[in-house]
Amino acid sequence: MDGTNYYETVPRDALEKVLWMESDRMGFFINTVTQAGLEREIDVVSNEKRQGENCPFGQSYALMLKYFYPEGHPYSWPVIGSIADLRSATVEDVKEFYRTYYGPNNATLVVAGDFNREKTKELIGKYFGEIPAQEKVEKVKPIPVKLEKTRKLVYEDQFTNVAGLDIAFPGVEQYHPDFYPLRMMALLLSYGKGSPFYKVLVEERKLTSYTNVATSAFELAGQISLSAKAFRGGNLNDIYKGMQEAFRRFETEEIKDSDLERLKIMQETMMYNVMMALESKTQALARNNVFGGSPDRSVEELSKYKAVTKKDIMRVYRQYVKGRHFVALSTVPVGAMDLALSGSEPVNVEQDDYVGQKLASDGKAITDDESFEFTPSVIDRSAEPPLMDNKPEMNIPEIWIGQLQNGMKILGMEYTELPVVQFTIILNSGMLCETADKSGVAMLTAAVMNSGTRMKTAEELEAAFGQLGARATIGASAERMQLTGHCLKKNLPQVVQLIKEMLLEPRWDEEAMELAKTRMRESIHQSVTTPKTIARNVFRRMIYGPDNVLSRSVWRSEESIHSIQLEDLKEFYTKHISPSTATFCFVGGYSKEEVMSLLRPLENDWSAKDVKETGLNMTYTAPPAKIYFVDYPGAKQSYILLGAPAMPRISRDYYPAVIVNKMLGASSNSLLFDVLRLKRGYTYGAYSSFDCGKYLNEFRATSSVQAAYTPEAMLLFRECIADYGNQFTAQTLDKTRDAMFRENAAAFEMPDARLDILEAIAAYELPAGFMKTQEQMLRDMTPEQAQECIRKWLNYDRMFYVVVGDAETQLDRVKKADLGEVIVVNKEGVPEK
Known part of the structure; x- marks a missing residue:
């Protein structure tokens, strides 16, 4: 929102090519911008905008920006703007923006990877050194939002079949001292099964399957956002009352030290996750430098999260949320205004003529054949540099293989750059093991296995993982079930014990099953409103036929979900969850011997059984139509x-x-x-x-x-x-x-x-x-x-x-x-x- 990123991830021998290309973009390409090229990009970006709007809740983000920020505020419209804005852009507009902001004195260049430092400095000087500085771009001062009153709005969305509520309070800009306790406040309110928003809206009142509280902070301003989608026919007044009750509990129930510590550990894990990939690491360094004044700002950020106290959190809650004005947007299906928050005023979006509008191409290929004068340079920029002489080779890390006595296979690969491990247990027990009358039982079994163990409630299990900087979830697909997780390397022994509980001692909680069934029925109901999902479902039906297991969604139909009982889940578990079809996949800084030793508890207590898949009809008959x-x-x-x-x-x-x-x-x-x-x-x-x-x-x-x-x-x-x-x-x-x-x-x-x-x-x-x-x-x-x-x-x-x-x-x-x-x-x- 506040800057523009150009990034390339390339083999190391292409570094000079990238520097040549990016320096050309910064200092020498502007004369190549033609009217035909601009018109093509206007068409392309218009399609990007419409693609985001052509789905349920596709207009909600832009409407919240428009009514939350004051008129004229740079954040009061999406980055893309409106179709009218795009269509009014001229070549001179593009050139003026370029002259203002595309100067080396307004940019940060980050190169990360395997390269020679001195040679790279020389290449940067060669390609970027002659680009003249532009006039200094003055740093913009924050423009915080101040709401004079609470405003409630409602928008009828032609693509949705459920109602959704978005609420925004004014927050703070990035790096503001209050941002860190505000983020912790947001996580405590809605992250995890023990949070008040989850407890009230999801678990107790069963109004939604997901609710979120988030704090966003940008260069000029920030906001605190609440969001939830109601189940079908659900009234957003009930959602709002649930949010109010969740706030009341947050005020009256003291924050647990263990919960706050768990969230601080999560921040550390998140920093490691950013640093895993070269691309995300590079972008973090650049952003930190541009907006935070130092490429290593992330380290300082982590220390600020760790310093947050319970007193800080309650202070910012009272200062920014409790009793404060907000903007609320109810997005409802067409003709369902009664589902909106009481007292909401209707709003609309500007409609563009997407049917009658002609594209620049209008039936022909666009060509950039206008003449232009090249920007002068001391080197020949028309000559693409050759690849460097350090061509990379694909070095496949060694894969080690083992097997426990109960039949579970072990596959491992070393990773030592960061102190983290990742793992997956794949089980050959997905939808292919279901019978037609119990379609959806695999997904429901996975959902209930995530909902606690014999010794721990769902909330306690989640907290136990969180205290270890870990996460593990079980899911199901057409061909398999799998348990996937990650943790800090030092905590893997304790995490294995928790995994053992999940796999061998499910809680078999009736209430958890009913909640999972409700979520699945709602997912089925809402999935038929998304074009991509609709197309995929129809395509699979035509390929596999209506009765083939592979043509069904993972949960089949609302009717089949309704018929499944807890005993069905237990029967599926007994027949199909077995180490004989399981493979433990591991990546991290442990040796084969160490991993095999850590998995002994699963070997000793998990007995093998025969698992059979339902037979598949693999014949294909071409559909009758094209x-x-x-x-x-x-x-x-x-x-x-x-x-x-x-x-x-x-x-x-x-x-x-x-x-x-x-x-x-x-x-x-x-x-x-x-x-x-x-x-x-x-x-x-x-x-x-x-x-x-x-x-x-x-x-x-x-x-x-x-x-x-x-x-x-x-x-x-x-x-x-x-x-x-x-x-x-x-x-x-x-x-x-x-x-x-x-x-x-x-x-x-x-x-x-x-x-x-x-x-x-x-x-x-x-x-x-x-x-x-x-x-x-x-x-x-x-x-x-x-x-x-x-x-x-x-x-x-x-x-x-x-x-x-x-x-x-x-x-x-x-x-x-x-x-x-x-x-x-x-x-x-x-x-x-």
């Missing part, structure tokens, strides 16, 4: 999905397919992105990928496009994919190979990336050396093999479309596009009569 259209009334964007079934993850065809897809749609350098965004401006992004499945897989190409150009975008998808084999040359393969080798060189930087490798081995039954095998496949692939893979797995004739958009304005246009038969289906994929 296009399935789902009506999403009033949509500003149409969500397009084009795809087909693909191979299992373990197939030898999988990685070759990933290779040939790289230049089709795997990144912003790919064909789909180039054609649909850069050349036509139809979308903010367009991508394609092969999913991962143990038994069957999916290829999907997707984009959210401006509604008025729905059939045009579909035709471009056809053009790109149907002709891809002709465009994929030996040079394309060489470019792909080089790009993927460079990406793979950094594949093991972060511990979670290493954990992903181990999880893939466990989940898809891959050999431990599969990464080396893939590297050899990439090295050896021939153009002929690439063409064969494209013909087999990127065959447009095998694919079909799912389009989620406004039928009133787009259905007839799609039918007239001559792309194939169109069938209108509902949000579950059932044909409309």
Whole structure:
């Protein structure tokens, strides 16, 4: 909100190229900004804005900014602004902004990674040294918000089917001394099962599945935010009364020392998490320097969190929240004004003509063919520098393998840069183990296993993990259940004991099960309001058929959830939770012997049993139509999905397919992105990928496009994919190979990336050396093999479309596009009569 970040994560031998490119952007590119290029970017950013608005609660953020901040305050509108703002921008506006802010004296450059310090300084001087300083940009003083009265607003959202409440109190700007106790206050109010907001609104009154209190602080101002979405038909007055009761308890019940200490430990863990990845570490250093005056400001920040006292927290609560004015926004379904806070005044949003509006491309590719004068430079900036001579290699860390006597496999990989560990226990016991009449039992079993143990309530279990700087949760998916967690290295022995309790001694709490059932039913109810989810559900139904387990969502239907009882969960647990199908994946600073020793309690007390999956029908029958259209009334964007079934993850065809897809749609350098965004401006992004499945897989190409150009975008998808084999040359393969080798060189930087490798081995039954095998496949692939893979797995004739958009304005246009038969289906994929 307060600055602009340009960041690149590249192999070490590309450092000079990046410095050349970024210095060109800062000092030498402005004359290349043309009217055609500006118009294209206006179209692209307009699509970005509409994409964010074309979903439930998509307008709530902008409305809160508008009415919380005074008119003219820099935060009173989103960074993107309005469509009218975008359309009124001129080339001269862009150049004036550039001249004002894009100077070296207003920037911080951070280089982090494996490089030669003196050589890098020399390169920075070469490329940035001649850029002249601009006029000094004066530091802006804070502009705090002062509300003269409480204001309640209501907005009717055409895309939502539940009501949501957002409340904002004025807070403080970043680095203000009160920010640290305010953040601790917010966490104490709503973070965790013991917090008053969770206790009152979720557990006791059962008004919502999630509520949040947050404190945000920026350069000029900050705010304290409360938010909650009601269950269907829920009245926001009840939510507000619950919040008031939660505040009352916070005032009257003394803060526990253990709770405050747990949150301080969490702040330390969060700092480690930021420092794990080179990219987030670099951005933190830059932001700290620009706004905090020192690149190591995070260390000082942590000390300030640790110094917060209970007295500080209650002081800021009374100063900024208790009895203070606020702005409340009720977002309700159309025609449900009675669900809003009493006394709310209706507000609306400015509507743009998203149907009639013409893009700059308007049916043709945009070209930047205007002449311009290059900005003078002492070096030849038209000459792209070569790669440096320190080419990185993919060094795959050693994977060690073990097995406990009860059958649980152990996979490990070393990580010692930071004192943290990450782990996952994968269990072959997901939806595939369910019977049709008890669909959803796997997810419910996981939810109840998260809700305490025989010896600990859910609140006590969460607190025990928190005191150790740890977290562990159990989840379920179609093919598996898994327990995933992390902790400080020194606390792993205690964490293993807690994991043992979760796995072997579930609490089997009836109330926890009923709460989980309510949450799942509400998730089903709300999921049919999001275009991406609708498209994915319809697509899977068409691929697998309505009765296949893989075509269902994880919780199937509200009816099946309602029928499940606690005894069903116990039966599922008894039959399917077994070390014989479990794999413990570990990344951290322990040896194989140490990890095996730490897991002895699980070996001794967890007995193996046979686990059987429900049989799967893996036959595929092509759906009868080429296009399935789902009506999403009033949509500003149409969500397009084009795809087909693909191979299992373990197939030898999988990685070759990933290779040939790289230049089709795997990144912003790919064909789909180039054609649909850069050349036509139809979308903010367009991508394609092969999913991962143990038994069957999916290829999907997707984009959210401006509604008025729905059939045009579909035709471009056809053009790109149907002709891809002709465009994929030996040079394309060489470019792909080089790009993927460079990406793979950094594949093991972060511990979670290493954990992903181990999880893939466990989940898809891959050999431990599969990464080396893939590297050899990439090295050896021939153009002929690439063409064969494209013909087999990127065959447009095998694919079909799912389009989620406004039928009133787009259905007839799609039918007239001559792309194939169109069938209108509902949000579950059932044909409309």
